[in-house]
Amino acid sequence: MxxxxxxxxxxxxxxxxxxxxxxxxxxxxxxxxxxxxxxxxxxxxxxxxxxxxxxxxxxxxxxxxxxxxxxxxxxxxxxxxxxxxxxxxxxxxxxxxxxxxxxxxxxxxxLVFDNKGDMNCSPEIWITKQGNGDFSIVNSSHNNEEFKFKNLIHDETVYVDNERQDIVTSLAVTYRYKDFNDNYLSFPVGKNILKITGNADIKFRYQFTLLQ
Known part of the structure; x- marks a missing residue:
């Protein structure tokens, strides 16, 4: 009008x-x-x-x-x-x-990780660092909990089994536990909004737990 x-x-x-x-x-x-x-x-x-x-x-x-x-x-x-x-x-x-x-x-x-199970999900994760430096994942939808490694090396791949709390690096004679903040990934049921800091290629492997 x-x-x-x-x-x-x-x-x-x-x-x-x-x-x-x-x-x-x-x-x-x-x-x-x-x-x-x-x-x-x-x-x-x-x-x-x-x-x-x-x-x-x-x-x-x-x-x-x-x-x-x-x-x-x-x-x-x-x-x-x-x-x-x-x-x-x-x-x-x-x-x-x-x-x-x-x-x-x-x-x-x-990243949005949608846990479609009935219990928390603790995935396996592979992190291949691009450039030297730190890497972290912050779950902004769950108290900003942070999963963080310091001082990673370019082309290094770090494998973390969050369920078993096991860490392996592709570098020889190197242990990454001391460079980790000891906060393993555990995603609550529903959608988890993840903020990524640090340049890296990442891959998850997981399965959801369903209660019968």
């Missing part, structure tokens, strides 16, 4: 071009933030929408400055996903001029 404000040009908007959700993972934790100024008598609204094919788009959703991007949760696959944003301006007077100067999209790749 046409309003008086729109007829006298006290409303305006900017719509972006589509851009990819930039993340090297299928799942991410997201955040949107912006810098703007809306004096009394004016408003600024930021909205986003998503598409996985560049043709069909979700409905525009209002955003909260500093919060997650609507329609993107840690459980949402962002593979091949594109995003658009638009900014809606509204002023009650020509003398009141809202301004919008900057917008930032933040994506943190995560």
């Amino acid at each position: 046409t309003t008086w404000n729109s007829l006298i040009n006290l409303k305006g908007h900017y719509t972006s071009e589509p851009s990819p959700v930039a993340a090297e993972a299928d799942n991410v934790i997201s955040k949107i933030s912006w810098i703007s100024n809306s004096p009394a008598g004016s408003t600024i609204t930021v909205q986003t929408r998503l598409s996985t094919d560049g043709v069909n788009w979700t409905e525009w959703q209002n955003c909260i400055n500093g919060a997650h991007i609507p329609d993107i949760s840690a459980e949402t696959s962002t593979y091949n996903t594109k995003i658009m944003f638009r900014v809606l301006f509204n002023s009650s007077s020509y003398d009141i001029k809202p301004s919008f100067t900057k917008i930032t999209f933040y994506y943190e790749p995560v």
